[in-house]
Amino acid sequence: MHRRWSLAALIVATALLAGCGDGRVRRVSDPAASIQQLTVKADGQWSVDLRLQNYSSIPMRFDTVTLAMQVGDQDAGTLKATPGLSVGPESADVVTLAFSPTSAARIVVADALAGRRPLPYTLDGTVNATPEEASKSREFDVDSRNTLNPVPGLDGVLR
Numbered sequence: 001m002h003r004r005w006s007l008a009a010l011i012v013a014t015a016l017l018a019g020c021g022d023g024r025v026r027r028v029s030d031p032a033a034s035i036q037q038l039t040v041k042a043d044g045q046w047s048v049d050l051r052l053q054n055y056s057s058i059p060m061r062f063d064t065v066t067l068a069m070q071v072g073d074q075d076a077g078t079l080k081a082t083p084g085l086s087v088g089p090e091s092a093d094v095v096t097l098a099f100s101p102t103s104a105a106r107i108v109v110a111d112a113l114a115g116r117r118p119l120p121y122t123l124d125g126t127v128n129a130t131p132e133e134a135s136k137s138r139e140f141d142v143d144s145r146n147t148l149n150p151v152p153g154l155d156g157v158l159r
Helices: 002-018 103-114
Strands: 032-040 046-054 060-071 074-081 085-087 091-099 119-131 138-148
Touching: 032 103, 032 119, 032 138, 046 060, 046 074, 046 085, 060 091, 060 103, 074 091, 074 103, 074 119, 085 091, 103 119
Parallel strands: none
Antiparallel strands: 032 046, 046 091, 060 074, 060 085, 060 119, 119 138
């Protein structure tokens, strides 16, 4: 009889423990930021489509972005935004920012567009994001290096 109760207690305990977790690993990873598209407007200002990538296994809300931008070898200025954008697990979304670049950066971009040449760029700074069900935002460092290319048939657009 004692053995039967022990077996029953073991089965109940196992069932209770199995119900405690949903089996998903909750991992928070550093997000990434990159330029998906840069469009030069007629007035010389830029429209920057900033791609925010969430590599975590849970949704993240992107609260603030502060990224020093460099095109070619010239400082372009600082991209600042408060997107308040929630991005699902292992997904990305895009926020469009109006940007006033430095004169030197305008020349570098105009030269790349005119010559139909690739344009290297860097983003260096921080992204503040809040993991789902957390009350406190975390600061993540971003150091991104990539290249944009002129888009055939779309004047003033790099991707």
